[in-house]
Amino acid sequence: MDFAQLATFQAVVDSGSFEAAARQLHVTPSAVSQRIKALERSVGQVLIRRAKPCVATPAGEALVRFAGQVALLEREALSQARDGTRVSIVVNADSLLTWFLPALAEVPGPQYELHTDDQDYTADLLRSGTAMAAVTADHVAVQGCRIEALGSMRYLPVGRLGARAMIVYNRKDQLQHRFLESINADMSEMSIHYVPAAAAFVEAIKLGLGWGMVPSSIAAPDIEAGHYVQLFPDKFLDVPLYWQYWRIGSEVLEELTAAVKAAAVAALI
Numbered sequence: 001m002d003f004a005q006l007a008t009f010q011a012v013v014d015s016g017s018f019e020a021a022a023r024q025l026h027v028t029p030s031a032v033s034q035r036i037k038a039l040e041r042s043v044g045q046v047l048i049r050r051a052k053p054c055v056a057t058p059a060g061e062a063l064v065r066f067a068g069q070v071a072l073l074e075r076e077a078l079s080q081a082r083d084g085t086r087v088s089i090v091v092n093a094d095s096l097l098t099w100f101l102p103a104l105a106e107v108p109g110p111q112y113e114l115h116t117d118d119q120d121y122t123a124d125l126l127r128s129g130t131a132m133a134a135v136t137a138d139h140v141a142v143q144g145c146r147i148e149a150l151g152s153m154r155y156l157p158v159g160r161l162g163a164r165a166m167i168v169y170n171r172k173d174q175l176q177h178r179f180l181e182s183i184n185a186d187m188s189e190m191s192i193h194y195v196p197a198a199a200a201f202v203e204a205i206k207l208g209l210g211w212g213m214v215p216s217s218i219a220a221p222d223i224e225a226g227h228y229v230q231l232f233p234d235k236f237l238d239v240p241l242y243w244q245y246w247r248i249g250s251e252v253l254e255e256l257t258a259a260v261k262a263a264a265v266a267a268l269i
Helices: 003-015 018-025 029-045 060-076 093-107 123-128 175-182 198-206 216-224 251-267
Strands: 086-091 111-116 133-135 145-159 164-166 192-194 214-215 235-248
Touching: 003 018, 003 029, 003 060, 018 029, 060 123, 060 235, 060 251, 086 093, 086 251, 093 111, 093 198, 093 214, 093 216, 093 251, 111 164, 111 192, 123 133, 123 235, 133 251, 145 175, 145 251, 164 175, 164 198, 164 214, 175 214, 175 235, 198 214, 198 216, 214 216, 235 251
Parallel strands: 086 111, 086 133, 164 192
Antiparallel strands: 133 235, 145 214, 145 235
16 A cells, blocks of 8 residues: 555545645645545545545545554654654543543553543544544444453442432433333433533532432442432442454553553452
């Protein structure tokens, strides 16, 4: 594969237009167009949807991942001469709040770019090439990625007695609904507050706005302190988590994987 064409493809996807890619690469827009057309001919597929902004087609998404992997390996090889390796990771908000950051502290060399999303959706950023690694509930490996089981995060249903409103992180968050379905509870008359920040989510429950599913590592000391109660003492929800990362020979990703697995052993069940 022509790596100049690949780099041009990545520049168009990142910048959103042929003109911006041309400025980034210090070539003419015509040269960018010619490289993209040549790459598409060699692959036999349309790789970029010509729109505003330009985006990768489904066929092009695999090349987005590949281009990112090539760039990562190049940055690692040149890290001593440049400003280090950048690693993009997507992680669910509860893991980020509770156990994930200490793993990053064990591998301090790279520059980290963190994204957050619901654990049922974090793997989407791997598929699009936005992230190199993910903490996810998806147990099926994304193409081109390795997968490691981390354990399960236990959630407890907590709130003040008599709470009728439900606290939900965002419209992707289905933990509360899944729990209610597991105990055959009626949700028809329950109002919902959306609180899209992990710490604020817990604070809303403390203040009595409603009830919600909170990681046991946070809920247990709050229950002991009397901030709220476990509404169903014998009920909980376990969410299995996995670590998915690009399947390439990257020392940084291998070191980070070891640190993530060690942190998960200590924090998850």
